[in-house]
Amino acid sequence: MSAILGLSAFYHDSAAALLVDGEIVAAAQEERFTRKKHDAGFPANAIEYVLSEGEMGLGDVEFVAFYDKPFLKFERLIETYIANAPRGFRSFQMAIPVWIKEKLFQKSLLARELKQVDEAFAGRDKLLFAEHHFSHAASAFYPSPFEEAVVLTLDGVGEWATTTVAVGRGSDLKIVKELHFPHSLGLLYSAFTYYTGFRVNSGEYKVMGLAPYGEPRFKDVILDKLLDVKDDGSYRLDQKYFNYATGLTMTNDRFSDLFGKPVRKPDVDPLEQFHMDVAASVQAATEEVVLRMTRALAKEFDLPNLCMAGGVALNCVANGKILRDGAFENLWIQPAAGDAGGAVGAAYAAWHQELGHERRLDTTRRDAMRGAYLGPDFAxxxxxxxxxxxxxxxxxxxxxxxxxxxxxxxxxxxxxxxxxxxxxxxxxxxxxxxxxxxxxxxxxxxxxxxxxxxxxxxxxxxxxxxxxxxxxxxxxxxxxxxxxxxxxxxxxxxxxxxxxxxxxxxxxxxxxxxxxxxxxxxxxxxxxxxxxxxxxxxxxxxxxxxxxxxxxxxxxxxxxxxxxxxxxxxxxxxxxxxxxxxxxxxxxxxxxxxxxxxxxxxxxxxxxxxxxxx
Incomplete structure (x- = not known):
């Protein structure tokens, strides 16, 4: 028996997942145990749960796989601040001490925390790190029902990547295209989440739910001013309207001036038709980008299957339009498409990429996620x-x-x-x-x-x-x-x-x-x-x-x-x-x-x- 423990932590939606002989045995988010929404802390409770479900301890685990690479993320942070200096100094002052104290030495931190969970943990040599977008791609492809597929990952940002395309065949998975920070469809959507008065990283689905109440009258403004979108769906964001690269907010005054109103204060300002129209507009623009992208990918790779992950893959309105568009015959989306699912992907990446195990498709099941029923049960x-x-x-x-x-x-x-x-x-x-x-x-x-x-x-x-x-x-x-x-x-x-x-x-x-x-x-x-x-x-x-x-x-x-x-x-x-x-x-x-x-x-x-x- 061979077991891999996958972890995601320290940003939002920390989670743990356990693979035994290549099969998902258990997975859970830390928030469910601590009762703290989107808990980003070390997932000690989730780890204890998945190990108990597998009837094992950390000493029985072959490797612990983490869902991103902290050094690459730190590199992006430093390069971004240098490129934008002197702007962003206040943000720099806040971020760097945290990185130097904790995040830069995550391997030691993880090893220490894992030892506290179980003294039997063998130490740093048992730790593996996958790139963030590869973890997402692995979480989408390996549990899917497809022998081969194009894999599209869209989120805010991983280390550098914000949008990636991978191709999976059997046990092989390779990222073949990337778009890099600060150009991000996920951060564009989050900017509008912030602008309409909702909380970033948790309120995006509210913008999606609000969109049908409005008219997309600002869609052309978004596509003309904020986004430069090519026919193949590749894009760039005009950074003069945004503040997320080095600031403490998502948007700036130019953004507010462009749309004619200041950022909505949720405890003070009511939701108006204007905010519904803004929500409708960013939803329509997002769908435009994603559909251009999927149509171009279907033509380029000539594969019938598409897998998706990353936070933008939780946009079920856009997903429905991808399916109905028919560029790909089949669509499978990782149910934990956000960062929590990175724990599953990191474990799969270790199993297939690091250890070289063959992928075995079970054609008797829809997919390998067991209906996503992977958490605790009670007698x-x-x-x-x-x-x-x-x-x-x-x-x-x-x-x-x-x-x-x-x-x-x-x-x-x-x-x-x-x-x-x-x-x-x-x-x-x-x-x-x-x-x-x-x-x-x-x-x-x-x-x-x-x-x-x-x-x-x-x-x-x-x-x-x-x-x-x-x-x-x-x-x-x-x-x-x-x-x-x-x-x-x-x-x-x-x-x-x-x-x-x-x-x-x-x-x-x-x-x-x-x-x-x-x-x-x-x-x-x-x-x-x-x-x-x-x-x-x-x-x-x-x-x-x-x-x-x-x-x-x-x-x-x-x-x-x-x-x-x-x-x-x-x-x-x-x-x-x-x-x-x-x-x-x-x-x-x-x-x-x-x-x-x-x-x-x-x-x-x-x-x-x-x-x-x-």
């Missing part, structure tokens, strides 16, 4: 003990009764906390740590946003739909197990809007019913689809099938089991606390069913203000 006896210790009052039901009871509650319009099996790896809840609702309800979106999630009312929800029924309800007939593709709601399921409704602007459109499944239909008739498969999550598949039997509707609302600013729940206690602090009405943990009205209300916490807003 029924452990669940009952933990809930009892937390003060919960529950009934323990049979497997069949759990399904029937939950399906009844969904059909009755109740908000359900659903805690089932192994926790998901990546940013999406996929029916293991989910809050569920009835998609036919006209009030469910508002209820879940305002009373359960405590977040902005414009945020859309995703449907979990039985794979065998997806084409009847959405304009897609492909696997989408990781909720990374947006597709339109089928025309026959839509409701035509009146002239008066069509005349509404922005968020005023939110409350207009536009389909048979209004709770998961965004204002542009789109939905972020998750297909549910009986082989990867049989219990969730049975639940939706039971709901379909009652209602004729083969899908449910699925949103992550957390509130705004909180990591997705990991343990039964996390689930119980979130249940008690929100308007979730029924909680299902394993075979335990909890009803809100039966609980001790003195155990309820103020969840609305418990977590820092994201």
């Amino acid at each position: 029924q006896s452990d669940i009952e003990a933990r809930l009892t210790e937390a003060g919960a009052i529950f009934d323990t039901l049979t497997d069949e009764d759990v399904i029937e009871t939950t399906a009844d509650a969904l059909a009755d319009g109740k908000a359900i906390g659903w805690f089932n099996g192994r926790m998901e790896f990546g940013p999406r809840a996929l029916g293991a740590r989910s809050i569920l609702g009835d998609p036919r309800s006209e009030s469910m979106q508002k209820l879940l946003n305002l009373k359960v999630k405590f977040r902005e009312s414009f945020r859309p929800f995703a449907p979990s739909v039985l794979r065998e029924d997806v084409a009847d309800w959405f304009e897609i007939d492909d696997d989408s197990p990781y909720m990374l593709l947006v597709a339109g709601v089928s025309a026959e399921r839509r409701r035509e809007m009146t002239a008066e409704e069509n005349a509404l602007f922005g968020i005023d459109k939110l409350n207009v019913k536009r389909s048979e499944i209004p709770a998961v239909t965004h204002i542009d008739y789109s939905a972020r689809v998750q297909t549910v498969h009986a082989d990867t999550n049989p219990r969730y598949h049975k639940l939706i099938s039971a709901f379909k039997k009652r209602t004729g509707c083969p899908l449910v609302v699925n949103t992550s089991f957390n509130v705004r600013g909180e990591p997705i729940v990991c343990t039964p206690e996390d689930a119980f606390r979130c249940f008690m602090g929100t308007d979730i009405e029924v909680l299902v943990v394993g075979n335990c069913v909890l009803r809100k009205e039966q609980q001790d209300q003195s155990l309820a916490e103020d969840y609305k203000n418990k977590y820092e807003l994201d």
Whole structure:
């Protein structure tokens, strides 16, 4: 038996992943254990978990692979400051001491931290380092179902690279094209995230969700002034509008002057139609760049398969357009496409590149990610003990009764906390740590946003739909197990809007019913689809099938089991606390069913203000 431990840490979304004989055994983000969103610290808890899942210690691990190369990142930092001097001195003063004290000597730091996890760790010689974008590319290609593929990685920045193209064939993977910092599609999107008043590295998906409320009237401004895009999708950013290279903000006054308004202060300035139009514009510009890129790559390499990773690959609207565009016949996206997934990629890179192992494709499975269900699971006896210790009052039901009871509650319009099996790896809840609702309800979106999630009312929800029924309800007939593709709601399921409704602007459109499944239909008739498969999550598949039997509707609302600013729940206690602090009405943990009205209300916490807003 040969094991590789992959790590990502020290920037955001730290994680650990364990490969045993080339198979993913476990993977988890540190935030789920520490309860600190996007935790960037050393992932000690995640490491302990994945090793326990593999029934081994660090002494049994052949190598520990880290997801980027700190010296190259430091080189980029120094060269950037020198190139821009004297601008950026304040940023330089803040960054350099941290690098000299900690980050520059990451090999020693990692070895020391790993020794604290397990004294059996053999030391620095067991540490390997992969380049950031190679880790992303490896995380996308090696677990994919393809023997060969083009691999596109798009993110903010790794060491120097911001966009890379790799080609994978069998166990061989090579990066063949690169774009370098400061020219970055990810940082362009983050600049608009900052400009519209959301938090960089966590609020980008809010910009994507806000975009359909606006008109892309600034798209040409972005393409004419900020971006120089070639026919093949390669691009450069005009740095005179940005401040991220050496400053403490993403944009500067020239950027604000270009669009005519200052940066929105989220606690002071309301969201206006202007911000929706800006969001629509950067989304449209991003799609333009990515589609030019994928069309050119399909022609150049003449391969039918495309794999994607990097933070920009979480832009499910753009992903849906890539699939529909048809330049590539098949598309597979790493479900943990951001930095957390770098832990998986670093482990794969060590296994195939450093150790030279052949890649074995398992054609009986969709891919090697096991549905992304790679996190902790809890035995029924452990669940009952933990809930009892937390003060919960529950009934323990049979497997069949759990399904029937939950399906009844969904059909009755109740908000359900659903805690089932192994926790998901990546940013999406996929029916293991989910809050569920009835998609036919006209009030469910508002209820879940305002009373359960405590977040902005414009945020859309995703449907979990039985794979065998997806084409009847959405304009897609492909696997989408990781909720990374947006597709339109089928025309026959839509409701035509009146002239008066069509005349509404922005968020005023939110409350207009536009389909048979209004709770998961965004204002542009789109939905972020998750297909549910009986082989990867049989219990969730049975639940939706039971709901379909009652209602004729083969899908449910699925949103992550957390509130705004909180990591997705990991343990039964996390689930119980979130249940008690929100308007979730029924909680299902394993075979335990909890009803809100039966609980001790003195155990309820103020969840609305418990977590820092994201």
